[in-house]
Amino acid sequence: MTLTARAEKAPAKINLTLRVLGRRADGYHELESLVAFAGVGDALTFAPGGALTLAVSGPTAKAAGDSADNLVLKAARTLAEGIGGLTLGRFALSKRLPVAAGLGGGSADAAAALRLLARANGIASDDPRLMQAARATGADVPVCLDPRPRLMRGIGDILSDPLDLPPLFAVLVNPGVAVSTRDVFAALKLASPPTSTAPSGPAPVEKWGGEPAAFVAALVSDHNDLEAPAIELEPTIADVLSVLRNLPGCRLARMSGSGATCFGLFGSRATASAAARTLRAGYPAWWVRATALGGASS
Numbered sequence: 213m214t215l216t217a218r219a220e221k222a223p224a225k226i227n228l229t230l231r232v233l234g235r236r237a238d239g240y241h242e243l244e245s246l247v248a249f250a251g252v253g254d255a256l257t258f259a260p261g262g263a264l265t266l267a268v269s270g271p272t273a274k275a276a277g278d279s280a281d282n283l284v285l286k287a288a289r290t291l292a293e294g295i296g297g298l299t300l301g302r303f304a305l306s307k308r309l310p311v312a313a314g315l316g317g318g319s320a321d322a323a324a325a326l327r328l329l330a331r332a333n334g335i336a337s338d339d340p341r342l343m344q345a346a347r348a349t350g351a352d353v354p355v356c357l358d359p360r361p362r363l364m365r366g367i368g369d370i371l372s373d374p375l376d377l378p379p380l381f382a383v384l385v386n387p388g389v390a391v392s393t394r395d396v397f398a399a400l401k402l403a404s405p406p407t408s409t410a411p412s413g414p415a416p417v418e419k420w421g422g423e424p425a426a427f428v429a430a431l432v433s434d435h436n437d438l439e440a441p442a443i444e445l446e447p448t449i450a451d452v453l454s455v456l457r458n459l460p461g462c463r464l465a466r467m468s469g470s471g472a473t474c475f476g477l478f479g480s481r482a483t484a485s486a487a488a489r490t491l492r493a494g495y496p497a498w499w500v501r502a503t504a505l506g507g508a509s510s
Contacts, residue, residue, distance in 0.1 A: 223253035225316030270307035283322035312390035314469030319352035377506030399441035442471035
């Protein structure tokens, strides 16, 4: 066991598509989502030894709330319950992503904590106890545990093998509003019992690949079912999407997750960077980042 301080990135999770297949009797929703990860995110460090603690800093730390409720601590405690004698220690989280933003920031942080604990304790990355802890921590934590593009189904617990997506260059925009996932799903007004049966395995992945133009065309033909109810709650999201769609070179603009962060896809890194500069100049209060998704180097 190596007791040295370690660091992990916690990349933002982007829902390129999101279909709500139905509402279950227990109140959870069956989903199908194509997920990719961005080159921007939070950062987590871990110093093994001593009591389990968490210090949170960074530009969005205040919005993240009480560190005692942070998913990093929940993930660590959950893993410790399943693995006797687990070495814990001190976590330090640099919070950079907007909170309640549809980017899976808290889930990515929790997944990074599990990876750090696994490395510090000599636990293999494919040890099933890591995935068990991820599922027990939160719905989006499993897909963030190994942050590579995948199709995610069920309540986030049914994952495809990693997908080889073409290079994608994006601009992420959050207008500075937080959207409650619970409220967005409530606004969706899905019928109960479920409108569809629970998926029994990963969804077909054949259409997600190939050349960038064909891939984006497939994305355009899909959608995010939560976009309309989120706009109903926060009309500013519609404004963000309209601005993105009118930027030169924007091939697709869509909301991620339950919002309020939106993304625009562009044909090159240079075009995405130019779009980000335009947005920062015109909307200085917005959180704007140019980044790469999927198969593109960040």
